[in-house]
Amino acid sequence: MKKTIGTAFAATFAGAVALGGFAASAADPVKIGFSESKTGLFAQAATSQYQSYNLWREQMNAAGGLDVAGTKRKVEFVSYDDQSNPGKAVQIYEKLITDDKVDLLLAPWGTSLHLAIAGVIERYKFPVVGNTAASVQLRKLKAGNIWFPTSLFPDRQSDVLAALLKDRGVNTAALVTNQLPYTQENKSFVVPALKKAGIELVVNEDYPPNVKDLTAVLTKVKNAKPDAVLAYTYPADAVLYMNGAREVGLNQRVQVVLLGPQYDFFDKIFGAARNGILTMGHWTPARKDWPSARTFADAFKARWKTDPDFVDAPLAYVSVEILQQAVAKAGLDKDKLRATIAGTTFATINGPVRFEGVMNVALPTMISQIQGGTQHIVWPPKERTAEAIAKPAWK
Amino acid sequence: MAEHSRFLALLAVAVAAFALVPRLGGDYAIGVALNLLMWIALTQSWVVLSAMTGYVSLGHAVFFGAGAYAMVLCFGSLPFWLSVIVAGAATGLLALLVGYPCLRVRGPYFVILTFGLAELVKFVVINVEAALGQFGRLLFGGPGLAQIFYVVLVLAAVSVIVTWFVRRSRFGAGLRAIRENEEAAETLGIDVARYKVLAFALSAIVPGMVGAAMVLRTTYFEPLDLFNPITSFTIVSIAIIGGGDDVPGPVYGALFLVLMQELLWANWPEVYMILLGGLLVAFVLGVPDGIHGRVAAWRKARG
Numbered sequence: 001m002k003k004t005i006g007t008a009f010a011a012t013f014a015g016a017v018a019l020g021g022f023a024a025s026a027a028d029p030v031k032i033g034f035s036e037s038k039t040g041l042f043a044q045a046a047t048s049q050y051q052s053y054n055l056w057r058e059q060m061n062a063a064g065g066l067d068v069a070g071t072k073r074k075v076e077f078v079s080y081d082d083q084s085n086p087g088k089a090v091q092i093y094e095k096l097i098t099d100d101k102v103d104l105l106l107a108p109w110g111t112s113l114h115l116a117i118a119g120v121i122e123r124y125k126f127p128v129v130g131n132t133a134a135s136v137q138l139r140k141l142k143a144g145n146i147w148f149p150t151s152l153f154p155d156r157q158s159d160v161l162a163a164l165l166k167d168r169g170v171n172t173a174a175l176v177t178n179q180l181p182y183t184q185e186n187k188s189f190v191v192p193a194l195k196k197a198g199i200e201l202v203v204n205e206d207y208p209p210n211v212k213d214l215t216a217v218l219t220k221v222k223n224a225k226p227d228a229v230l231a232y233t234y235p236a237d238a239v240l241y242m243n244g245a246r247e248v249g250l251n252q253r254v255q256v257v258l259l260g261p262q263y264d265f266f267d268k269i270f271g272a273a274r275n276g277i278l279t280m281g282h283w284t285p286a287r288k289d290w291p292s293a294r295t296f297a298d299a300f301k302a303r304w305k306t307d308p309d310f311v312d313a314p315l316a317y318v319s320v321e322i323l324q325q326a327v328a329k330a331g332l333d334k335d336k337l338r339a340t341i342a343g344t345t346f347a348t349i350n351g352p353v354r355f356e357g358v359m360n361v362a363l364p365t366m367i368s369q370i371q372g373g374t375q376h377i378v379w380p381p382k383e384r385t386a387e388a389i390a391k392p393a394w395k
Numbered sequence: 396m397a398e399h400s401r402f403l404a405l406l407a408v409a410v411a412a413f414a415l416v417p418r419l420g421g422d423y424a425i426g427v428a429l430n431l432l433m434w435i436a437l438t439q440s441w442v443v444l445s446a447m448t449g450y451v452s453l454g455h456a457v458f459f460g461a462g463a464y465a466m467v468l469c470f471g472s473l474p475f476w477l478s479v480i481v482a483g484a485a486t487g488l489l490a491l492l493v494g495y496p497c498l499r500v501r502g503p504y505f506v507i508l509t510f511g512l513a514e515l516v517k518f519v520v521i522n523v524e525a526a527l528g529q530f531g532r533l534l535f536g537g538p539g540l541a542q543i544f545y546v547v548l549v550l551a552a553v554s555v556i557v558t559w560f561v562r563r564s565r566f567g568a569g570l571r572a573i574r575e576n577e578e579a580a581e582t583l584g585i586d587v588a589r590y591k592v593l594a595f596a597l598s599a600i601v602p603g604m605v606g607a608a609m610v611l612r613t614t615y616f617e618p619l620d621l622f623n624p625i626t627s628f629t630i631v632s633i634a635i636i637g638g639g640d641d642v643p644g645p646v647y648g649a650l651f652l653v654l655m656q657e658l659l660w661a662n663w664p665e666v667y668m669i670l671l672g673g674l675l676v677a678f679v680l681g682v683p684d685g686i687h688g689r690v691a692a693w694r695k696a697r698g
Contacts, residue, residue: 039668080660081668086531086620090613091426099423112617115531119614122535141535179521181531181617188528206525208518209619 029076030066030332032057033096034106037113040084041209044265045235046109048309049132052316053077053106055303056324066324069331078102084109086116093120103332107131107319109312111182114138114146121145127338129326130358131319132312136185139358147341149318149353149360151282152311154182156365158189161230161256162197164278164367164379168254168388170228174203174221176214176241177232183258186232202226211237214244221250228254235260242270246394253390254278261370262310274370276391281368283314283350284375286385296349310368310375318348402559402642410552417541429544429612431653432551436605437626438633438645439554443561444598445631446640448591449574450498454509455602455630457516458486460622462603463610464520467532475538479546479607486603487596494595495588501577510624517622524618537611546608554601559642561597570594571640636678638685647686 034053037046057075065072078100082089089108096102097120105121107114107130114133118141121128127145134153138146151157165173173194177187184206194201202224205217214237221229229252231241238260245255253276260266261279285297296317300308308314325346330336345354345362354362367379369388376386416428437455445451462482469478497508524530561567569590572580581587610616629652637648655674659667682689 085623086615086617087613087623090615091430094426095423098421098426112531115533116613116615116617116620118533119535123540123614135530137530137533141533143535179525184525184528184530188530206522208521 029074030068030104030327031076031078031100031102032104032106033078033093033100033102035082035089035092035096035108035113036079037084037109038081040082041234041236042084042109042113045259045263045312046084048264048313049109049316051300051304052308052313053320055300056317056320058303059299060324067328069328082108082113084113086112089113089116090120093117097121097124097126104323104327106323107133107316111135111185112180114148115181118143118146125334125338127334127341129319129322129341131315133182135182136189143358145338147322147355147358147360149322149348149350149363150311150315151360151363151365152280153359153365154186155189157280157367158186158193160365160379161190161367162193162199164388165194165199165228165254166197167379168228170199170254172200172202172224172226173228173230174224174226175201175230175232176203176205176207176217176221178209178211178234178237179206180209180234183232183234186258190230190232199228207237209234209237211240214240215248218244218248218250222248226252228252228256230256230258232258233260235263235266238266239269242273246273249394251393255391259311262312262368262375264306264309267307267373272373273394275372276389277370278378278388278391279368279370279375281310281375282363282366282377283310284368284377284385286374286376287351290349290351292347292349314350318350318353321348322346322353399563406552406555410548413548414545417544422540425540425544427653427657429540429547431649432544432547433605433609434629434633434649434653435645436547436551436554437602437630438637438649439551439558439642440598440601441630441634442558442598442640442645443570444594446634446644447562447567447570447574448594450501450591451506451631452509452598453506453624453627453631454511454513455598456622456624456626457509457513458490458599458602459606459609459626460513460520460618461486461489461516462606463616463621464618465603466607466610467534467616470534470537475542475611476546479604482607483600483604486606487600489603490596490599491592494592498588498591498595510627513622513624513627517618520618520622532616534611534614534616537614540612543608543612547605550601550604550608555642555646557597557601558645561594562641566590566593632675636675636682636685637687638682638689639687639691641687643690644685644687647690651686 036050037043060066060075065074080092082092105126105128107128109132111133114130115135118138122145130146130148134148134150136153136155177183203221229250233241238257241257256278258280261274261277262281285294287293297308326337326340330340342355345352352362353360364383366377366383368375369378371386377384378386378388417425441455465482465485466478469481500508569585572585573587577587633645633648633652636651637644659670
């Protein structure tokens with residue numbers, strides 16, 4: 001009898017251990033790695049990407065976990081600071097793949113770092129849904145492990161912008177361009193696009209990425225008296241443009257600032273002075289046909305006590321939405337995941353996403369404008385949430 | 396003579412041990428070992444000029460970057476190994492060209508000049524790339540990680556051999572005489588100008604070749620990254636931590652810095668830069684003669 005009890009006890013114990021063991025493996029968290037630009041040139045702009053990632057992770061975990069082909073598993077992040085340095089980002093993704101052995105990867109911030117990691121993820125055949133980047137170069141190379149949900153590809157963006165400028169009655173324009181890859185690529189397409197639209201380029205100047213003052217080049221712009229000013233900036237130098245333009249008195253009614261006005265920090269610095277600035281962007285919570293856009297904006301505000309920006313925060317969230325839906329279908333197997341991402345239409349806060357090659361072909365290219373503290377889509381006409389306005393004079 | 400053969404035997408053992416890494420270790424281990432070899436090669440080359448003559452270069456990133464750029468220009472038209480050699484020749488030539496005017500100034504002026512030169516070349520390349528309509532170059536389809544590793548291993552071995560033999564040659568004695576007292580060296584009949592320019596060129600060739608190989612590891616060329624002044628600063632840090640003007644210094648320094656960096660970075664990603672900075676300060680204050688100096692003193696004390 002004693003023996004039976006002992007056996008039964010042992011059996012129960014063993015069973016409990018086995019069950020416990022099984023439960024533990026099913027609930028093993030999914031490890032998701034990425035590099036963050038916590039310091040360096042991109043630090044200010046990269047924050048909202050990180051906030052979107054974390055918002056998503058918390059939402060997943062609150063809902064019991066990420067659905068991995070039918071099994072709910074908690075989400076755990078592994079991330080390192082890349083110091084806004086492409087070389088560092090490459091080492092980090094190498095480490096994430098080969099040493100940390102993460103299950104999934106998220107994208108770093110910006111086109112430079114996306115281009116930099118493209119080689120590593122190609123080498124290890126590790127699919128990554130990009131977000132805050134677009135490059136015609138990668139489209140040409142036919143990369144098979146990275147995709148861009150954005151429609152801000154420099155060639156298309158340039159054509160759309162030229163059409164808008166023409167519509168605003170612009171005949172002459174000045175262009176100042178940061179020497180970083182994304183802005184340079186944009187420049188190389190907008191110059192012929194303007195010419196084709198019959199807009200004369202009266203100033204065309206470059207400046208280095210770590211520029212500290214733009215007054216000299218903006219004075220040159222002022223003297224040329226163009227109808228429109230195109231500042232192809234990154235967020236840090238966009239601040240210099242705004243200050244410089246006000247100082248030298250650039251009062252053009254059409255001013256395009258490529259990257260900067262979308263961000264919350266820009267709003268905090270310039271407030272109402274942002275009004276009327278044209279910028280890139282294809283997302284706004286004002287679009288009624290994307291109901292989850294508003295839900296996302298509210299959740300972001302509730303979590304971070306600040307509004308999401310209009311480019312990176314939504315794009316980062318779109319990229320995890322895509323990954324989430326692909327993983328629910330395909331699990332964590334890299335080949336299945338790649339095929340699923342490449343061949344599925346996803347529902348996101350930025351409308352449907354469907355990839356052909358590296359590009360999202362479901363989303364048209366658009367131009368936005370800051371109006372009354374928010375960002376509206378103003379071009380092309382069938383996509384817009386508001387009419388474009390003339391930029392008020394600086395105060 | 397016995398000293399030379401002992402050194403060569405030791406070097407052969409070290410190279411053989413490193414050559415096993417790709418066979419035994421995973422990609423991560425190869426990556427760390429590759430980093431280590433890269434810093435050894437760069438710092439050994441720097442020692443030939445700066446530690447031996449006392450002309451401290453704060454611009455060695457220029458050779459690393461120029462070598463990488465040479466590789467970018469050769470990529471796709473020349474085989475990998477040939478491109479590496481072309482890169483070495485190009486940076487050696489660059490050093491010969493700029494060496495003569497640069498080495499006419501001394502002390503802090505030379506330091507600032509080398510730094511300025513590196514920045515100048517960086518912005519020239521940025522502008523050339525912009526004019527060519529290039530926006531960060533992708534170098535897909537290059538050699539694999541192991542192949543790059545073997546090339547950098549050879550370069551590290553070459554740099555060690557160069558430092559060793561220059562240190563023990565008439566040429567090396569001349570360089571050190573320049574460091575101690577340049578006028579006195581000249582009166583002794585040392586062709587000071589020629590020696591300095593030769594040392595400059597010699598210290599530029601291997602970094603150029605290393606840059607050429609390493610840009611294929613990241614498969615991405617952006618001037619801001621390849622001509623990063625941090626590269627120059629790191630070389631000087633390693634030399635200071637390692638100490639001395641001979642082969643062991645850079646090896647100790649690189650081992651310390653690379654392993655420390657890996658350890659801190661992997662375990663305390665949030666604070667690793669702070670910890671690393673603190674460690675460097677502690678080192679400069681507490682161990683001014685470097686690890687090599689300490690090891691030598693310890694050996695002497697033991698007899």
